[in-house]
Amino acid sequence: MRPVCFVSALLVPSALGQCIPEWTVYPVSAGVGGGLAYVYACAEYNNELVLGGQFATAGGNQIKYLARRAPSGAWSPLGTGVNGQVWALVQYEGELVAGGAFSVAGGIPAGRVAAWDGDEWHTLGIGVQGGAVYSCCEWEGELIIGGSFNGAGGNPAQCIARWDGKSWRPLRGGMTGAYLNNPAVYALCPSKEGLVAGGLFYDADGVPANNVARWNGDDWSGFATGLFGVDFSPVLAVREFGGDIYAGGVFSGPVNKFARWNGFQWEAVGAVQGLMMVGALIVRGSHLVVGGDFTGVGGAPSRSVAAWDGAAWHSMDPGVDATISAMAPYQDQIVVAGSFSLSTGQWASYGCDCYPDCNGDGALNLADFGGFQTKFALGEAYADCNGDGVRNLADFACFQTKFAMGCP
Numbered sequence: 001m002r003p004v005c006f007v008s009a010l011l012v013p014s015a016l017g018q019c020i021p022e023w024t025v026y027p028v029s030a031g032v033g034g035g036l037a038y039v040y041a042c043a044e045y046n047n048e049l050v051l052g053g054q055f056a057t058a059g060g061n062q063i064k065y066l067a068r069r070a071p072s073g074a075w076s077p078l079g080t081g082v083n084g085q086v087w088a089l090v091q092y093e094g095e096l097v098a099g100g101a102f103s104v105a106g107g108i109p110a111g112r113v114a115a116w117d118g119d120e121w122h123t124l125g126i127g128v129q130g131g132a133v134y135s136c137c138e139w140e141g142e143l144i145i146g147g148s149f150n151g152a153g154g155n156p157a158q159c160i161a162r163w164d165g166k167s168w169r170p171l172r173g174g175m176t177g178a179y180l181n182n183p184a185v186y187a188l189c190p191s192k193e194g195l196v197a198g199g200l201f202y203d204a205d206g207v208p209a210n211n212v213a214r215w216n217g218d219d220w221s222g223f224a225t226g227l228f229g230v231d232f233s234p235v236l237a238v239r240e241f242g243g244d245i246y247a248g249g250v251f252s253g254p255v256n257k258f259a260r261w262n263g264f265q266w267e268a269v270g271a272v273q274g275l276m277m278v279g280a281l282i283v284r285g286s287h288l289v290v291g292g293d294f295t296g297v298g299g300a301p302s303r304s305v306a307a308w309d310g311a312a313w314h315s316m317d318p319g320v321d322a323t324i325s326a327m328a329p330y331q332d333q334i335v336v337a338g339s340f341s342l343s344t345g346q347w348a349s350y351g352c353d354c355y356p357d358c359n360g361d362g363a364l365n366l367a368d369f370g371g372f373q374t375k376f377a378l379g380e381a382y383a384d385c386n387g388d389g390v391r392n393l394a395d396f397a398c399f400q401t402k403f404a405m406g407c408p
Contacts, residue, residue: 020386024349025320031345032058032067035085035126039337039346042328043089045096046118047071049330050078051337051347052086052098063300066098071331078116079106088136092143093165097124099133113145124163128152137188140217142170146185146197159185160197171215177202179232187247190337191240198227198235198247211235212247223261227251230303236325241288242310246293248278270313272297272306279325284334287314291324291336305336305350320348354407356386356399364403372399 032039034056041052049069051058058067059075066086070073084102089095098105104289105114109128124143131148142161143342145152148398152161175183178200187198194216203214212225212235223245227235229252236249245261246269247254258278259266274295278386280287287307294317297306300326303319305327325338333351340346356364376391378385383391385398 002269005068011285012378019108022219022350023318023320025340026345026347026349028057028343028345029060030073031056031108031347033342033345034064036343037346038325038339040085040087040100040325041089041098042326042330042335042337042347043091043096043399044328045091045116047331049328049335050089052089052100053326053346054085055346065100065102067398071357079119079121082110085132087132087147088145090136090138090143092136092138097143099147101132112149125153125168128157128161128168129154131184132182134186134199135188135193137190139188139190144186144188144195146199148182148184159183159199159201171205172220173205175199175204175209175213175239176206184234186234186236186249187238189238189240191245196238196240196245198238198249200232200234208392211249211251223247224252224265226280227255227259227266228253230389235358236277236279237281238285239288241281241283241308243283246281246288248281248290250277255295257292269308272313275301277323279323279338280327280336282327282329284311289316289327289334291338293323316350322348323344356405357405357407358382364406369399369401372396374397 006194009322032051036106037055039051039053043050052066063077066078066081067075068078075393082102083104084100086098086100088099095117097115097397099113106121110123112133113127114121114123115170122156128149129151133145133147135146138358151157153168160174161168162172165288169180183201185197189196194214196214198212203209204220207222210228212223212227213220227247232251233251235247238247248258255266255268258269259274262270272294276292276293278292280291287309291305296315297304300315301317304322304324305316305319307314322340323338324336327336333349337350339346356368358368383395385395
């Protein structure tokens with residue numbers, strides 16, 4: 001559901017020029033797996049990468065639905081975790097909020113949404129009733145969640161609700177009407193003119209909207225004719241960039257699957273080849289990074305991920321062979337996740353690895369030399385610093401040189 005030819009404004013090489021960003025697709029042993037694994041959400045929290053979705057293992061360990069990866073590469077659960085799919089992650093008031101289809105978090109009842117403070121889980125009231133939570137964001141100091149639920153905090157709330165730190169409230173009548181009468185909010189984002197919600201719905205508080213609407217704090221309004229299609233054709237991602245609202249999904253009208261609202265109407269965004277869907281949007285520097293399922297942009301290959309600067313496309317060739325449903329900045333990299341082949345860990349990163357930071361603590365010091373020596377003694381592939389297939393004294397000299405050069 002909602003599931004790089006190098007662009008310098010995305011990741012800037014250091015003054016020494018040693019950084020050439022590249023893609024890394026992680027194997028199951030360094031990612032998530034187990035059956036038909038799928039990542040629906042990713043976020044950085046407390047300097048760790050957190051992935052949420054439908055999976056049974058992380059880093060080769062039995063960890064379901066939600067996992068975190070330390071800078072060292074080690075995977076671990078968040079406490080005792082949750083008992084169902086995780087579709088959304090966001091930081092709110094210093095905590096990591098997870099939304100999904102679970103009913104228990106940290107061993108305590110949780111109605112599809114809960115917060116992790118770094119040590120333990122706690123609930124947000126009694127959460128929501130019915131359906132699931134698919135999206136969340138912070139807006140005007142409140143936590144906003146969207147999904148397919150019909151109640152929040154024990155009160156009616158149709159597909160969208162807000163949490164002020166003490167109680168849940170609806171955003172008026174919420175979203176109604178949809179294909180097979182299953183309305184849902186799959187995407188949320190703050191904008192200069194209000195909160196934008198995208199999903200699968202006909203109306204927002206009775207106002208015709210067709211899958212995308214804006215809340216100004218008091219009332220809902222639509223964007224002209226909205227974004228629509230035949231049968232199941234939702235908006236899956238929304239983001240403000242350069243003063244305009246961008247939306248992606250599987251809709252077909254009046255624009256196909258990726259559109260920009262220019263203040264008056266929806267319009268196409270350049271040329272995207274082989275476009276099947278757009279499932280994730282993030283802003284990185286002076287670019288909007290677009291993830292989904294496509295083959296190229298502007299006539300150049302760029303598999304499933306590319307960057308838009310407001311006027312032109314930039315390929316992130318070769319991209320990744322996957323359907324991308326989630327993206328997040330992590331340290332100096334861009335993480336993309338979703339549905340990859342079964343032989344992979346369902347995520348990839350684009351950026352510059354800091355090779356001499358052997359222990360992954362973000363600092364270069366004597367501990368990294370000790371770490372390299374240990375890996376060398378254990379015969380780990382990492383210790384083949386110069387990549388010649390042989391671990392010998394030349395690798396120690398290589399490591400020393402890279403350490404002296406530092407990291408981006």
